[in-house]
Amino acid sequence: MTKANAVIGQSGGPTCAINATLAGVIDALLKSKKISKIFGTVNGINGILSGNLKELNKIFENKENLSLLKNTPSSYLGSCRFKLPEFEENSEIYEDIFASLKKHNIKYFFYIGGNDSMDTVMKLNAYAKKFDKGVTVMGIPKTIDNDLFGTDHCPGFGSAAKYVAASVAEIARDAYCYFVDSVTIVEIMGRNAGFLTAASALARSENLCAPDLIYLPEHQFDVNEFLSDVKDKIKKHKNVIVAVSEGIKNKDGVYVAAASDVLQNDKFGHAQLGGAAKTLENIVKTEIGCKCRSVEINVLQRAASHFASKTDLAESFKIGKTAVSYALRGVSGEMMIFERENGENYKIKISSMDINLIANKEKTLPENFINARGNDVTKAFINYARPLILGEEKIKTKDGIPVHLVLKR
Amino acid sequence: MTKANAVIGQSGGPTCAINATLAGVIDALLKSKKISKIFGTVNGINGILSGNLKELNKIFENKENLSLLKNTPSSYLGSCRFKLPEFEENSEIYEDIFASLKKHNIKYFFYIGGNDSMDTVMKLNAYAKKFDKGVTVMGIPKTIDNDLFGTDHCPGFGSAAKYVAASVAEIARDAYCYFVDSVTIVEIMGRNAGFLTAASALARSENLCAPDLIYLPEHQFDVNEFLSDVKDKIKKHKNVIVAVSEGIKNKDGVYVAAASDVLQNDKFGHAQLGGAAKTLENIVKTEIGCKCRSVEINVLQRAASHFASKTDLAESFKIGKTAVSYALRGVSGEMMIFERENGENYKIKISSMDINLIANKEKTLPENFINARGNDVTKAFINYARPLILGEEKIKTKDGIPVHLVLKR
Structure with a gap:
């Protein structure tokens, strides 16, 4: 041979x-x-x-x-x-x-x-x-x-999902230590597919409700709904943790990140994103007025x-x-x-x-993985993703x- | 009793x-x-x-x-x-x-x-x-x-230092995968004391030279020296990793971060920082014109x-x-x-x-832990910090x- x-x-x-x-x-x-x-x-x-x-x-x-x-x-x-x-x-x-x-x-x-x-x-x-x-x-x-x-x-998804979930849990513990109203917005990668942002839900356990809200690129982002969701959660427990995809878009299909960053295109025509959480941080500070911090997990989610x-x-x-x-x-x-x-x-x-x-x-999150209001994932997603991490x-x-x-x- | x-x-x-x-x-x-x-x-x-x-x-x-x-x-x-x-x-x-x-x-x-x-x-x-x-x-x-x-x-320092060093190593691996000139700027916590930023040097090993440059709050930051340092390193090997403290200040004592963010004061009179790396990212893009990314390790360095x-x-x-x-x-x-x-x-x-x-x-990095040019740490610092991680x-x-x-x- x-x-x-x-x-x-x-x-x-x-x-x-x-x-x-x-x-x-x-x-x-x-x-x-x-x-x-x-x-x-x-x-x-x-x-x-x-x-x-x-x-x-x-x-x-x-x-x-x-x-x-x-x-x-x-x-x-x-x-x-x-x-x-x-x-x-x-x-x-x-x-x-x-x-x-x-x-x-x-x-x-x-x-x-x-x-x-x-x-x-x-x-x-x-x-x-x-x-x-x-x-x-x-x-x-x-x-x-x-x-x-x-x-x-x-x-590769399972490892990134595990790191995102563990990091969101740790970020939440950090946020909970002060007894003041606060919003922490964690930005997660995924231009068009919200799987990794959805994976932040795997942080939840019997003693952790974070993330309280999850915004995915598959669901049209409405800033008024977002503010109303955040205010509701602050009332329930002071420290609100929000997971948000870098790729969330408004009803006109414009990236929320675009509000703060000039969009550049890579060779494949993908928009280079970054900044959705920072944009929302500024909105929360202006519209709600409480302490707000944005955290981009950035390249560590694919490198850790x-x-x-x-x-x-x-x-x-x-x-x-x-x-x-x-x-x-x-x-x-x-x-x-x-x-x-x-x-x-x-x-x-x-x-x-x-x-x-x-x-x-390109595969995106199936509809049955997203809740009706578009601010969370469903149990079906958890069942899908849990074994992978x-x-x-x-x-x-x-x-x-x-x-x-x-x-x- | x-x-x-x-x-x-x-x-x-x-x-x-x-x-x-x-x-x-x-x-x-x-x-x-x-x-x-x-x-x-x-x-x-x-x-x-x-x-x-x-x-x-x-x-x-x-x-x-x-x-x-x-x-x-x-x-x-x-x-x-x-x-x-x-x-x-x-x-x-x-x-x-x-x-x-x-x-x-x-x-x-x-x-x-x-x-x-x-x-x-x-x-x-x-x-x-x-x-x-x-x-x-x-x-x-x-x-x-x-x-x-x-x-x-x-x-608490040793754990944060370990996470920072491991993360900088992982961020460097990520940056090295593309064969294009690139600068990655990692922002690390520490208002006035550069110990944690200095700890990024613990990432180095026999097969990793990152971070290439380290800028500390104890040393006056000069943007022209920074640009010249970065250009030199790009010539040597395409992907440059920079560790920078959130608290670096210019010759007038103004935070570099202040260029992009409005300074707020907490109850103790500390400036709330964030954004030094982003400021430098924009400077590199404008002045050098290569690919540049900033990464804030953010609260994970104290929570991971x-x-x-x-x-x-x-x-x-x-x-x-x-x-x-x-x-x-x-x-x-x-x-x-x-x-x-x-x-x-x-x-x-x-x-x-x-x-x-x-x-x-407040204790800050002693002089013998910082090199003469103020863009790196010394062996004495490594010897001090290594056992702690x-x-x-x-x-x-x-x-x-x-x-x-x-x-x-």
Whole structure:
């Protein structure tokens, strides 16, 4: 049997589980007799184009490195935001990519990423099939936003959700210590999908009612309803905790954040947000006049691997491994997915789905996860999200700080 | 032997170690034969004035609650920002306080707090002595700012420092994933004392150079030097991480944060800060023109007990216990302190110091902890701070979220 080489790339915004998936792919490839060299493409598709491919075999024959990789946040191989043009618009870039793959005898291409990365997977797979390139192209999901279509949930979401929920609980404890009316507004990531903001509800327990209010991008934001909701809650108990998505919009579809920040567009045409909580803080100070603080959890919600979900990391690793077994038996042009099995206990099955059914679609919170007034989530959401945040990892630390694995550039 | 009662209060900004100190005080009081009832005064001195005292004995005879208390962030008893007037200005409030103490047969008063709380300890002790009230008043330090005079370091600082350092490391990993010039500015708490901002340097390891630059309130901030420093670092490696104190000031003594926020004053005359990083973000975008993001770690640096320092919690507990043994043998009007012993290995001794030598003084970073250019810390600071962040606690979780102990109000 002639052995072939494989390449793995990471793309889009980092998470603290994307490296667990990478570890799963590497682990399975190392164990396969069909695979010789395992390459990592540095900064996503850019590494293939520039020839910046790193051989990973030796690094990860050391099992300790594989274990460290699982608990390292962000993208070990670096990431990119690279919009592949349509083949009809620019065939040269496709020729360059496949020339590079051929040069390195690469027959398997694994791309771990979000919506935009799945667009890349779809296009490369179509090209490979059209021109009979003999390259298997597989997508593996990751995103803290949990907005990929076709999968029950995305690797990376559970860890971000756990960190958000734990942080909201801690922020609430902090707010409760003073006996004065106060509003604390916590801003959470998610442009169009409110899953992560909704996950703040997982902070609640028998002795914590925070967050009191949750505003999601799926529900039109009304500032008067918001003020009325907040006033009601202050009356009940002095310290009100509000979770708000960065992506909440008013009835005209204008981002609340836009009131304080000039909107900029990234290469994919997404608005760069930030500032919804700050805008609301100013509104509360003016209209209610009580103490108000806004807290942006910011990039820590996707980078805080020191409190990742054990369930999420285990699933992320496993979906990476399974992607390899699918690819090696000839599956191409698919994204790996989680399917939740019916029954009382949480159980998932890993399979795959045609990438054409997934790419460039965006999943948002289903209606039954949002309450009628649009200021909270439902029990159905809690049941959906709770299993994803369970368990903690034992993190390796040195000198009091988590140890991360770093690729030598 | 006639038994007496004791009261404990918590005051000032919360930390994630202040409850460990409370646990230490409670543990020692429960074990003492001289003590009958242990009261917690709700919201600091306010609870004594309003009669809102909670009996703690039963709650903490359950050892599991004592253990949970150690890992609960914020102030279990609630806090206050209450400036006690001078006795000469308002003797009535002193009479009310001591009447309440007498009514409850309280002979021991423990106050856990920062600078302002030590002012309260000093005044109450002076009054008790002057009028022979027979009440022992003891102060126990806590502050994430580490700015209390007389003690090597403050309970609470180590945990905040650990969280800041780990978060800066994670923020850096996140920033490094894109291969574009970028500046990330992390804002850290500390009005006048730069200890916590300096602690960001503890993020550095053999594979992490972040933070590249550290700006402290002790050193006059020059925006041109800042821009020149940042440009130099970008040339060396594309992604620059800057740690900046909320309290940096320019040559005229004006807060950098003031450029973007209207300054408000709290009851103690401290400026309410926030926004130094945002101001600098805007300056970098305008003057350098590269990608720039500001991250405020915000209240999580004082509330994130899920990643507290084991050393800090153990010391915080022990200083609470020792405060009781000092008080029971007749010491009054003192604040408990840590003294670092000489020698290669970190070792502390707990003792106490006259509160009059401590109250209303503020400790800032000594000169030998700051480099000549004022954009970094020295090895001496690392040696000072490193031992304080060592070790992690095994946190109790339920449903994926840390369990906190809550006082029924």
